[in-house]
Amino acid sequence: MSIATTKTADLSLTKVILVGGLVVSLAVGIRHGFGLFNLPITQANGWGREIFALAIALQNLVWGMSQPVFGGLADRFGGYKVMILGGVLFTLGLVGSGLSTSSFGFVMSTGVVIGLALACTTYSVVYGVIGRNCSPEKRVWAMGMAAAMGSFGQFFMIPVEQELLTHFGIQNALFILAIITSFMVPLSLILREKNYQPAQTSSDQTIIHAIKEAFGQRSFQLLIFGFFVCGFQVVFIGAHLAPYLKDMSVTYPNVGHPEVATIALALVGLFNIFGTYYAGKLGQKLPKHLLLAFIYGARAIVIAGFILLPLTPFTVYLFAAFMGFLWLSTVPLTNGIVAHIFGVKYLSMLSGFAFFSHQIGSFLGAYLGGYLFDITGSYNIVWIIAIGLSVLAALVNLPIKEKELLRAPQGSAAAI
Structure with missing residues (x-):
């Protein structure tokens, strides 16, 4: 059997959830508000939206590419060391963003440095600590609680970042965030x-074998494709909702005020708290892959309604509330499936590979949003792509099998 043993359960579950959740809350909360800087930074520097979109896209790609590496380091040496590195990188990245006077400097600071920082301070690393200090019966619930705290950061930091921008300007706002x-x-x-x-398994599995085993499983392949779609949608909306509403104010004047976008992004964070919490709670009782299929299908309906209905502040807020409930509810379910199938020995690393797929989607969502807008003058094509991907993700999650892998013990005839 895939039995993992560890001597590391020396942290209380409450401490892990509260402190780990707070680290995630700061990381994803500050990152969630980057969309508010889109127009101020591009207008102040005379850049097209593609420059800002490239920085955010690169940030997500670097985050995803480095996540398996930092996840593996966390599994090997302990998560807290990786999170310390992330805190230092995040601070340096924000200072660099504030000091940048060229598009290259801005893209490197905001894209590369902060991307590395996010890989060290977000879900995969924190979930590894949770997996080692939590019983399997409470694991998905605990992951949902940590994700809910991260969601609170999204809700709380949006108005904070808007106030910093309003009262202190772009550079000082970034310094205060640092x-x-x-x-x-x-x-x-x-x-x-x-x-x-490091946790041990009965088969004494190596990193290389763990990677081959995971990518050889059809269920893992389908799971990470769905996560790709999640990344595409949330980063496109997070980075481009504010400028989209500004553009649509030509037809619907009431949605162009900056506070509409600020409130909408804050509502995403607020309802994300409930979405991630209940996803973790339901994931302990219901098949997690079916919950994922429902979430992706529901996203397609919500996005389609948003772009088809006339825009008012109320419909924007309603869209934000529904999307917020579905926003990161995929995270505890996806990581819960990975932990259930493969165990916790390489949980941070394997979750990192799943998250890499998420961030490839994030890169495309952020960059295509800016690129296609600069070409066509509209976000319509990207909205349609987001709907189609949602339907596809709902379908590919249906055949996933949530079954724990059985491994032969080391030295047995089967292992030999």
Whole structure:
């Protein structure tokens, strides 16, 4: 059987959820508000939207590419060390973004440095700590709780970042955010697992074998494709909703005020709290792959309604609330399936590979949004792509099999 043992359960589950959730909350909360900087930065520097879109797209791609690496390091040496590095990188990246006067400097700071920081401070690394300090019966629920805290950061930081922009300007707002991210370092120290040893399996599985095993499973392949769609949608909406509403104000004047976009993005974060919590709770009782299929199908309906109905502040807020409920509810379910099938020994690394797929989608969602807008003057093509991908993701999640892998113990005839 795929039995994992560990001597690292020296942190209380409450501490892991609260502190780990707070680190995630700061990371994804600040990142969620980057869309508010889109028009101010591009207009102040005379750039097209493609430059800002490229920075955000590269940030998500770097985040995804480096996530398996940092996840593997967290599995090997402990998550808190990786999170400390992430706190330092996040602070440096925000300072660099504020000091950048060229498009290259901005893309490198906002895209590369902050992308690396996000890989160190978000779900895959924190979920590895949770997996080692939580019983299997509570694992998906605990992941949902940590994701819900991250969602609270999205809700809380949106108005904070808007106020910083309004009262302090672009550069000072980024510097203040850098000070806030520096607190990730002492928070990460609290999650130090004093008796940490990498989890062991009965088959003493290696990293290479774990990777081959995962990618050889049809269910894992389907799962990470669905996660690709999730990334495409949430980053496109997060980065381009504010400028989309500004553009649509020509036809619907009431939606062009900056506070409409600010409230909408905050509502995404608020309802994301409930979505991730209940996804974790339901994931302990119902098949997680069917819940994922429902979430992706529901997204297609919500997005289609948003672009077809006349825009008013009310319909924008309604869209934000529904999308918020569906926003990151995929995260505890996806990671819960990975943990259930493959165990927790390489959970951070395998979750990192799943997240890499998510971030490839994020790259395309962010970049295509800016690129196709600059070419066509409209976001309509990207909205249609998002709907089609949602339908496809709902379908590919249906045949996933949530069955724990059985491995022969090391030294047995089957293993030999």
